Amino acid sequence: MGIDLGATHGTVGLTDLRGNVVAQQQHVLDIASGPDEILGLALDSASQLMAECGTDPVSLLGVGVGVPGPVEHSSGRPIRPPIMPGWDGFDIPAFVRRRFDVPVLVDNDVNLLALGERATAWPDVDDLLFIKVSTGIGAGIISGGILQRGARGSAGDIGHVQVPHGRGENDLEATASGPAIAQELSEATGESVDPANVVDRIRVGDPSAIAAAREAGRAIGEVAAICVSMLNPSTVVVGGRLGVHVQEIIAGVREVVYRRSIPLATQHLSIVPAQGGVDAGVRGAALMVIEDRLAPSAIDALVSEAASV
Numbered sequence: 001m002g003i004d005l006g007a008t009h010g011t012v013g014l015t016d017l018r019g020n021v022v023a024q025q026q027h028v029l030d031i032a033s034g035p036d037e038i039l040g041l042a043l044d045s046a047s048q049l050m051a052e053c054g055t056d057p058v059s060l061l062g063v064g065v066g067v068p069g070p071v072e073h074s075s076g077r078p079i080r081p082p083i084m085p086g087w088d089g090f091d092i093p094a095f096v097r098r099r100f101d102v103p104v105l106v107d108n109d110v111n112l113l114a115l116g117e118r119a120t121a122w123p124d125v126d127d128l129l130f131i132k133v134s135t136g137i138g139a140g141i142i143s144g145g146i147l148q149r150g151a152r153g154s155a156g157d158i159g160h161v162q163v164p165h166g167r168g169e170n171d172l173e174a175t176a177s178g179p180a181i182a183q184e185l186s187e188a189t190g191e192s193v194d195p196a197n198v199v200d201r202i203r204v205g206d207p208s209a210i211a212a213a214r215e216a217g218r219a220i221g222e223v224a225a226i227c228v229s230m231l232n233p234s235t236v237v238v239g240g241r242l243g244v245h246v247q248e249i250i251a252g253v254r255e256v257v258y259r260r261s262i263p264l265a266t267q268h269l270s271i272v273p274a275q276g277g278v279d280a281g282v283r284g285a286a287l288m289v290i291e292d293r294l295a296p297s298a299i300d301a302l303v304s305e306a307a308s309v
Contacts, residue, residue, distance in 0.1 A: 005029070075091075107288060115142075129233040129235070
């Protein structure tokens with residue numbers, strides 16, 4: 001079972017052991033409503049999916065959960081997540097196991113999107129950087145075919161990196177996320193612009209919105225260029241609602257990365273929009289569980305347990 005929670009939307013999906021999604025439900029939500037309400041909604045959805053598919057809970061291998069904030073992967077607890085009030089230190093695995101008594105793994109949603117996107121569209125790419133541009137901004141790093149979480153799980157948190165050559169002291173998230181673009185448009189036009197309407201304003205050709213999106217893309221490119229020179233990925237995938245639906249974001253990223261990163265790093269570099277769709281986060285969450293539960297050490301433990309019975 002994969003549970004992909006974002007700031008305003010969530011997807012719950014049941015998969016097979018290859019990570020293929022066999023059933024799913026999507027929900028509009030507010031992550032700031034707190035863990036009890038949001039996880040309760042997700043688990044109710046999971047139970048309904050299993051009932052509809054005729055899946056016996058005993059056959060469930062595990063549950064993977066993605067949340068839009070920093071996560072200590074070893075414990076599954078969010079650590080001071082900026083847009084998730086009430087979630088700090090919350091024991092997500094323990095809460096889920098009250099409903100499903102199986103292993104539960106939790107990670108940042110961008111890491112799981114990176115896993116899902118690679119499995120869906122780039123299975124032969126071993127070095128991939130996934131950048132999500134939405135309510136927040138973050139990155140998932142796959143290097144040598146392995147998801148890189150860092151020492152505690154905060155690898156890829158580019159949203160809080162100060163933008164080189166940027167305006168003032170703002171970090172990337174405060175400069176180029178959906179709410180940041182909406183705020184810039186509100187200040188420029190004198191009207192209150194809802195972040196949810198930013199994409200629509202760009203699509204209808206609003207000059208101010210298009211200019212703000214291109215500038216946001218350039219800001220993301222400033223940080224991405226550093227990542228490209230340091231990590232040397234062969235593919236940079238830009239996802240999230242803004243990353244997928246706003247070509248000006250991609251154009252701005254390409255413009256700066258190809259100009260600022262070293263030639264050897266950009267010679268064969270592809271910078272592309274995400275292709276995994278709404279399934280990517282759920283599939284990544286499931287793959288995280290599958291890789292953990294079917295690892296050689298886990299299989300050895302199961303065999304030893306069975307032999308001792």
